[in-house]
Amino acid sequence: INKASSSSSLYSSSSSYSSSYTEDSVDPPPSTSAFTTTTASTFSSPSNIFYSVKKVDKKYAEAFDEIQPLQYDFYRDTCPGAEQIVRSSVRQIHQLRPDISPALLRLVFHDCFIEGCDASVLLDDAGGSGSEKDSLPNQSLKGFDIIDMIKSQLENECPGIVSCADILVLAARESVVLAGGPFYPLHTGRRDSPVAYPDLATYELPSPLDDLSRTTDLFASRGFDERETVSLLGAHSTGMIHCKFFHSRLNNFKGTGVPDSTLDSDFLDILRSKCFNNQSSSSSPLSSPSPSASTTASLPLSPSPSSVSTINVSAVSSIPDTAMKMDYEGPGRGFGTLYYRSLLQGKGLLFVDQQLTSGEETETWVRAYASDVNLFQRDFALVMMKLSDYRVLTAPMGQVRLDCRKVVI
Ligand code: HEM
Numbered sequence: 001i002n003k004a005s006s007s008s009s010l011y012s013s014s015s016s017y018s019s020s021y022t023e024d025s026v027d028p029p030p031s032t033s034a035f036t037t038t039t040a041s042t043f044s045s046p047s048n049i050f051y052s053v054k055k056v057d058k059k060y061a062e063a064f065d066e067i068q069p070l071q072y073d074f075y076r077d078t079c080p081g082a083e084q085i086v087r088s089s090v091r092q093i094h095q096l097r098p099d100i101s102p103a104l105l106r107l108v109f110h111d112c113f114i115e116g117c118d119a120s121v122l123l124d125d126a127g128g129s130g131s132e133k134d135s136l137p138n139q140s141l142k143g144f145d146i147i148d149m150i151k152s153q154l155e156n157e158c159p160g161i162v163s164c165a166d167i168l169v170l171a172a173r174e175s176v177v178l179a180g181g182p183f184y185p186l187h188t189g190r191r192d193s194p195v196a197y198p199d200l201a202t203y204e205l206p207s208p209l210d211d212l213s214r215t216t217d218l219f220a221s222r223g224f225d226e227r228e229t230v231s232l233l234g235a236h237s238t239g240m241i242h243c244k245f246f247h248s249r250l251n252n253f254k255g256t257g258v259p260d261s262t263l264d265s266d267f268l269d270i271l272r273s274k275c276f277n278n279q280s281s282s283s284s285p286l287s288s289p290s291p292s293a294s295t296t297a298s299l300p301l302s303p304s305p306s307s308v309s310t311i312n313v314s315a316v317s318s319i320p321d322t323a324m325k326m327d328y329e330g331p332g333r334g335f336g337t338l339y340y341r342s343l344l345q346g347k348g349l350l351f352v353d354q355q356l357t358s359g360e361e362t363e364t365w366v367r368a369y370a371s372d373v374n375l376f377q378r379d380f381a382l383v384m385m386k387l388s389d390y391r392v393l394t395a396p397m398g399q400v401r402l403d404c405r406k407v408v409i
């Protein structure tokens with residue numbers, strides 16, 4: 001990433017957004033889901049073994065007899081509209097800015113990967129102790145303002161009840177559904193971390209230039225096997241990737257003086273023309289029209305009839321730099337399938353993606369997912385549930401922040 005970031009002059013400040021997302025019904029959970037039953041009695045998370053106490057909090061935890069488990073519909077009595085508020089907020093934002101919702105999915109990965117799903121990524125630097133969001137791998141994260149908006153909705157509705165960590169996983173699920181991915185049931189009751197982990201964010205988040213063994217090691221150390229790692233990366237079926245994250249593959253890959261040999265040659269030409277002539281018109285298959293910078297709207301949020309709160313869409317940040325749509329061959333090809341088929345053709349955008357075809361086991365899963373979208377969607381649902389429950393904090397650990405950017409002192 002270091003190398004890549006230094007070449008930002010290559011890229012224009014234009015951005016593009018995908019018009020490929022469709023509004024599909026998520027209410028009630030779609031029957032295409034791998035899960036048709038979402039009651040507490042019949043649904044059990046696949047990730048209970050990751051339900052562990054963090055090192056920093058261990059002493060504190062020992063003072064208590066019992067750490068509460070996550071629950072299905074944790075807010076049913078304390079804030080019954082919570083999940084619906086998150087859902088409708090994300091969907092309304094998505095209607096105006098479809099480029100933004102994939103950012104929420106990325107955000108949850110960057111949170112959960114560093115000390116678990118505890119909203120540590122959302123904290124601003126306070127008192128010079130640093131923040132995860134300022135670490136190098138997190139500098140292109142977006143969506144913090146969206147989480148703030150959703151949080152303020154929830155604070156209006158039920159003050160001090162809904163954690164930022166729960167908002168993150170619920171918003172990411174909505175983003176998956178909006179991108180054509182599967183619905184999956186989620187437990188709630190996460191609490192927020194009282195600290196951020198800027199050093200871990202700097203050194204432990206995967207790089208787009210990582211080779212396969214580094215990637216599988218990072219995931220394995222968090223309990224994700226190769227199949228799960230391959231399915232998680234299917235998240236790269238949606239959203240945008242800026243040229244700076246793969247441009248080194250196009251000419252002088254890792255100092256070799258030649259492009260990355262794993263890159264398909266026609267695809268290489270396309271990427272070069274997009275990244276090095278980034279004023280090219282929107283008619284290219286790799287780009288979409290830029291969203292209007294001046295988009296401003298006021299969205300009423302359901303479902304609370306008493307709520308008069310709105311989301312100010314002009315506050316949604318715009319995306320700088322030239323970016324490629326992940327679904328660069330065209331929309332509507334199904335969440336997952338195109339990504340894996342592209343990898344088999346040497347058309348992965350990131351080196352880290354393409355590397356999935358270089359290992360025997362990972363390549364087997366790439367092939368399986370490329371040819372069976374149902375298998376992928378089922379595995380993706382399961383692995384998102386596992387990721388969302390990874391090393392959570394629950395009462396009496398952690399806290400419920402009032403502002404997702406600040407700890408409660
Ligand atoms: C080896 C692991 C991974 C690496 C190195 C990686 C790296 C990246 C990079 C460099 C981008 C482009 C960001 C930009 O151009 O602004 C990106 C985008 C994205 N990543 Fe990953 N990623 C990884 C795994 C994941 C996982 C596990 C998920 C989710 C489960 C995920 C979700 C996303 C999404 C949705 C985007 C698009 C974001 C947007 O459009 O704003 N990534 N990733």
Ligand SMILES: [Ca+2]
Pocket residue numbers: 110111112113114115116117118119120121
């Ligand atoms: Ca975290």
